[in-house]
Amino acid sequence: MHKDHAIHVENLTKMFGDFTAVNNISFQVDKGEVFGFLGANGAGKTTAIKMLIGISRPTSGKANVAGYDVKSETEMVKKSIGYMSQKFSLYNDLTIKENITFFGGIYGLKKSVIKEKTQRLIDELGLNDVADKPVSSLPLGWKQKVAFSVSLLHDPKIIFLDEPTGGVDPITRRQFWNMIYREAHKGKTIFVTTHYMDEAEYCDRVSIMVEGKIEALDTPKNLKAQYKVDSMNKVFLKLARNIE
Amino acid sequence: MSITLRNISKSYGPAKALNDISFNVEQGELFGLIGPDGAGKTTLFRILTTLLIQEEGEATVAGYDVITDYKAIRNHVGYMPGKFSLYQDLTVEENLNFFATIFDTTIDENYDLIKDIYVQIEPFKNRKAGKLSGGMKQKLALSCALIHKPKVLFLDEPTTGVDPVSRKEFWEMLKRLQQKNITILVSTPYMDEAELCDRIALITDGQILEINTPHSIIDAFPKKIYNVRASETYRLIQDLESYPNTHSAYPFGEYVHFTSRHSNFSPEDLMTFLKGKQHTGIEIFETIPTIEDTFMELSNTNTLATNA
Incomplete structure (x- = not known):
C-alpha cells in the first residue's frame, strides 16, 4: 500500500446470495482528503462502507484502512476510525455530558482524558447552557454536531460520515461542513456520503456508484468538465440513470 | 380554497411547535412547506389530517372544519406520513387492496389515478412491503394514499433521504397528479425542490418566514449576491468571515455566496482584501440568489414577521 493512502481498496466485492451488492470496486483516498462517496439509493454505498469499517466481511478483494487490513486486522481498523451514521446514534435519554463520557469510556479513554x-468539546460547540439536558431536547442539527464530535473522541485518523446532514437546516448544514473542513485541515481523512449535490462540490474528490460499481471518480471540477455540465447535480443525474 | 389555516398554534409542553400560522392553499395548487427538521411541518400535517387538535385557530380542508367535520375530511384526503407506515407483513397488492377496501372502493375503480406510479411496482406485487427498497416503498405509499381518489393530498417529507434521481422522478409524478386537479401540500427540507412548487411557505421554529411563489421570493432577496472562489476554500471562508464588509458568507457548491453590509459594495475591494491574504485563483462575480439564500437570510435576520 502507498504510504500516503488513508484508504486503499482493490477489487472489493460483496455478494448476498447471487446478488452482487458491491462489484469489484477499486479506489484510493489520500490522507487529509475530503472524499465524497455518492450514489443512488441501493447503489451499494452502505454495503461498501460496512466493509471499510470492519463490520461486514468482503466476499473477495482487499481493503486497507488506516494501514490495517479490513479482513485480518478488523479491531485495529475500528480503533483507527470514527463513524457517524445518518441515523442519530447517541442516547436520547442521556445528557450531552453523559453521552460524551459514555462514548469516551467505550473508546477506552482514561477518566482524566474524558x-x-x-x-x-462542549466549549467548542458552544453548548455549555444545555450540557446537562437530555440530548433529545436538541434540534437535529445540533445533535448531529454532537454526534460528529463524539466520533472524534478517540482521535481517529479517518472519519466515515454516512449522510450526516439529511434534514438539517441550511445554516447548521454549513456549520457542519465547516467542522468537516476544520478536521480535514488538521490532517484527518474524511469519507462522506450525501444526497445534497452542493455538498458534493465541497469534496476534494467524488466517486459515484451505480449498481455496485464505481462509474466515475475525480474532482468535482473535472467531473463537470468530463460530462459537460455546470453542476454536480447534473453529473449525478447523467450517470445514475442516464436521464437526458 | 382547498386548505385554509387561521391563526393556528400548537404547543407540546413549553415548546411551541406552531405559532400563529395562517395561509390558504387553492384548489389544484402544488404548495410546498419548506423548512428543516423540527420546524413544525409534521405538526401542521397532523392537524390538517385530523390526527391532532390545535390549541388555537381554525383550519379547513376541502371545505370541512378539522375539528367538527373530521370524519368527512378523512374520506377526502390522502396522507403519506414521513415515516413509512404501511403494513410491512402484507404484500404490495395486499396493502393497496386494504386501503381501497377501508375507503369502500376497489383498485380497479381508481386504477387510472395510480396507474402511472403503480406500474413501476406492479412486477413486485407479491413481495412484502417490508422487503421493498426505499424508492419502491415510497411509490407504494403514494399509491395507497391515492387509491380513494382524494381531493387533497398531504405528503410529509416524501423525498427525505432519497437520492437526486429518485427525487426528480417523484416530483414529475406530483406534477402529473396535479393535472388531475388534486390539491397537494408537500413538505421538504430540500430547498432546491421549492422551485418546483406553485407557491411555498418557508417555515422554521413553528413560524412562517415568507409565503409566495418561488420566483417572487427569489426576486425579493434584499441584497446583491456574489459568487466568490479561491484555491483554498476553507481559508477563504475563514477570511470572508473576518472581512469587515461581510454580511453573510455561505458555501454554495463550488462557490461561496457573499453579501455585503453596504449597498455600494465594490467587488474590487474584496479582491484587494483577498489578494492581501495571499489567496490565489480568486473569482468574484454577481449571481442569482436561490430559495436557500432567502431562507438563511430570513432565519438569520429573524424577520419573523407576523404571518401574512
Missing part, C-alpha cells in the same frame, strides 16, 4: 475532552 473529563478534559468533554469540557473542551
Whole structure:
C-alpha cells in the first residue's frame, strides 16, 4: 500500500446470495482528503462502507484502512476510525455530558482524558447552557454536531460520515461542513456520503456508484468538465440513470 | 380554497411547535412547506389530517372544519406520513387492496389515478412491503394514499433521504397528479425542490418566514449576491468571515455566496482584501440568489414577521 493512502481498496466485492451488492470496486483516498462517496439509493454505498469499517466481511478483494487490513486486522481498523451514521446514534435519554463520557469510556479513554475532552468539546460547540439536558431536547442539527464530535473522541485518523446532514437546516448544514473542513485541515481523512449535490462540490474528490460499481471518480471540477455540465447535480443525474 | 389555516398554534409542553400560522392553499395548487427538521411541518400535517387538535385557530380542508367535520375530511384526503407506515407483513397488492377496501372502493375503480406510479411496482406485487427498497416503498405509499381518489393530498417529507434521481422522478409524478386537479401540500427540507412548487411557505421554529411563489421570493432577496472562489476554500471562508464588509458568507457548491453590509459594495475591494491574504485563483462575480439564500437570510435576520 502507498504510504500516503488513508484508504486503499482493490477489487472489493460483496455478494448476498447471487446478488452482487458491491462489484469489484477499486479506489484510493489520500490522507487529509475530503472524499465524497455518492450514489443512488441501493447503489451499494452502505454495503461498501460496512466493509471499510470492519463490520461486514468482503466476499473477495482487499481493503486497507488506516494501514490495517479490513479482513485480518478488523479491531485495529475500528480503533483507527470514527463513524457517524445518518441515523442519530447517541442516547436520547442521556445528557450531552453523559453521552460524551459514555462514548469516551467505550473508546477506552482514561477518566482524566474524558473529563478534559468533554469540557473542551462542549466549549467548542458552544453548548455549555444545555450540557446537562437530555440530548433529545436538541434540534437535529445540533445533535448531529454532537454526534460528529463524539466520533472524534478517540482521535481517529479517518472519519466515515454516512449522510450526516439529511434534514438539517441550511445554516447548521454549513456549520457542519465547516467542522468537516476544520478536521480535514488538521490532517484527518474524511469519507462522506450525501444526497445534497452542493455538498458534493465541497469534496476534494467524488466517486459515484451505480449498481455496485464505481462509474466515475475525480474532482468535482473535472467531473463537470468530463460530462459537460455546470453542476454536480447534473453529473449525478447523467450517470445514475442516464436521464437526458 | 382547498386548505385554509387561521391563526393556528400548537404547543407540546413549553415548546411551541406552531405559532400563529395562517395561509390558504387553492384548489389544484402544488404548495410546498419548506423548512428543516423540527420546524413544525409534521405538526401542521397532523392537524390538517385530523390526527391532532390545535390549541388555537381554525383550519379547513376541502371545505370541512378539522375539528367538527373530521370524519368527512378523512374520506377526502390522502396522507403519506414521513415515516413509512404501511403494513410491512402484507404484500404490495395486499396493502393497496386494504386501503381501497377501508375507503369502500376497489383498485380497479381508481386504477387510472395510480396507474402511472403503480406500474413501476406492479412486477413486485407479491413481495412484502417490508422487503421493498426505499424508492419502491415510497411509490407504494403514494399509491395507497391515492387509491380513494382524494381531493387533497398531504405528503410529509416524501423525498427525505432519497437520492437526486429518485427525487426528480417523484416530483414529475406530483406534477402529473396535479393535472388531475388534486390539491397537494408537500413538505421538504430540500430547498432546491421549492422551485418546483406553485407557491411555498418557508417555515422554521413553528413560524412562517415568507409565503409566495418561488420566483417572487427569489426576486425579493434584499441584497446583491456574489459568487466568490479561491484555491483554498476553507481559508477563504475563514477570511470572508473576518472581512469587515461581510454580511453573510455561505458555501454554495463550488462557490461561496457573499453579501455585503453596504449597498455600494465594490467587488474590487474584496479582491484587494483577498489578494492581501495571499489567496490565489480568486473569482468574484454577481449571481442569482436561490430559495436557500432567502431562507438563511430570513432565519438569520429573524424577520419573523407576523404571518401574512
